[in-house]
Amino acid sequence: MILKAENLTKSFKNGKKEHIVLNSIDFEVKEGEIFSILGPNGAGKTTLIKLMTKLLNPNNGSIYYKGKNIAKIGEKYYKEIGCVLEGNRNTYWFLSSLENIFYFGRLYGLKDGYIKKKGYELLEFFELIDDKDKKVGQFSLGMQQKLSIIISLIHQPKILFLDEPTLGLDVVSKLDIIDKLKQLSKNEGVTIILTSHQMDVIEKTADRVLLLKDSKIHFLDTIDKLKSMYSKNKYLLKIEGDFTKKQIDKYFDGLTIGNHTRNESYTEIEFYTDYCTMQQNFLKSMINDGIKITEFFKIETDLEEIIYMFLKNQGDGQNI
Numbered sequence: 001m002i003l004k005a006e007n008l009t010k011s012f013k014n015g016k017k018e019h020i021v022l023n024s025i026d027f028e029v030k031e032g033e034i035f036s037i038l039g040p041n042g043a044g045k046t047t048l049i050k051l052m053t054k055l056l057n058p059n060n061g062s063i064y065y066k067g068k069n070i071a072k073i074g075e076k077y078y079k080e081i082g083c084v085l086e087g088n089r090n091t092y093w094f095l096s097s098l099e100n101i102f103y104f105g106r107l108y109g110l111k112d113g114y115i116k117k118k119g120y121e122l123l124e125f126f127e128l129i130d131d132k133d134k135k136v137g138q139f140s141l142g143m144q145q146k147l148s149i150i151i152s153l154i155h156q157p158k159i160l161f162l163d164e165p166t167l168g169l170d171v172v173s174k175l176d177i178i179d180k181l182k183q184l185s186k187n188e189g190v191t192i193i194l195t196s197h198q199m200d201v202i203e204k205t206a207d208r209v210l211l212l213k214d215s216k217i218h219f220l221d222t223i224d225k226l227k228s229m230y231s232k233n234k235y236l237l238k239i240e241g242d243f244t245k246k247q248i249d250k251y252f253d254g255l256t257i258g259n260h261t262r263n264e265s266y267t268e269i270e271f272y273t274d275y276c277t278m279q280q281n282f283l284k285s286m287i288n289d290g291i292k293i294t295e296f297f298k299i300e301t302d303l304e305e306i307i308y309m310f311l312k313n314q315g316d317g318q319n320i
């Protein structure tokens with residue numbers, strides 16, 4: 001475990017009212033993992049990142065880095081972490097990428113020789129080496145984001161915090177950044193803590209996800225666990241000819257019906273069920289009644305759908 005939050009509470013004053021964003025939450029981040037923070041708009045994801053990077057102080061509770069309270073570590077903590085918050089204010093547009101790297105490297109107190117070596121290494125790794133002398137103002141969004149990440153890695157932090165790292169990026173840039181983050185975590189052992197609203201990014205990167213809602217943690221585990229706990233079996237059945245409403249009611253009695261299409265030549269029905277035996281029984285009786293089934297398969301529920309239903313149901317997973 002590299003980071004631990006204990007009884008963490010953060011509220012903001014909204015006029016005379018106190019708005020509690022995080023209410024006494026506890027969690028641990030494992031060394032080298034990619035840890036994703038999810039939640040609806042305003043859930044407190046950025047606030048949590050700001051608390052972990054000491055840009056904000058909690059009202060209550062503590063965060064421990066390798067067992068030490070970050071409030072007591074002082075400036076040294078910033079040598080252990082790197083951070084890219086949302087937006088492109090992290091770099092200077094009138095400077096080249098290499099000049100930006102030197103500027104920020106020197107702010108960390110690093111020697112020029114080291115900055116050059118590490119800077120070139122990172123520029124190579126992120127495939128920006130050919131653009132080292134180009135002004136950042138001429139960079140695409142994807143290139144700017146890569147440079148921001150390079151800068152946040154120049155002092156070899158143990159933890160990298162990223163707030164919406166792939167926001168606004170095209171598919172290629174997004175996949176490229178995802179690939180680099182995975183390599184950093186798996187090969188270099190960098191712990192990555194990120195927020196994102198893009199479920200494909202979470203699904204491709206995260207070892208574990210923390211789901212925030214209503215100032216509490218509703219889930220903290222792997223995506224597979226989330227899927228196995230909250231995804232219901234969703235199936236599609238296609239049959240020849242028009243299936244009457246009466247027939248649907250007869251055969252699908254007790255099952256949740258999703259989208260369905262009916263026309264003269266075929267009927268397509270999506271339905272949810274948890275019970276294998278029930279499916280088999282109703283399929284059997286359909287076949288016995290001479291109904292011709294042309295397709296029958298399970299539809300994978302994607303993460304976006306699961307999270308949506310999970311949050312809609314207050315995280316209790318009922319009705320999914």
Ligand SMILES: Nc1ncnc2c1ncn2[C@@H]1O[C@H](COP(=O)(O)OP(=O)(O)OP(=O)(O)O)[C@@H](O)[C@H]1O
Nearest residue numbers: 012013019021039040041042043044045046047048
């Ligand atoms: N400095 C601040 N002063 C007052 N309220 C704040 C401050 N920072 C955040 N908040 C409030 O705290 C809540 C959580 O904000 P935060 O930005 O952490 O949410 P988020 O989960 O990152 O949202 P989003 O997904 O929209 O980026 C919001 O209601 C926001 O208005």
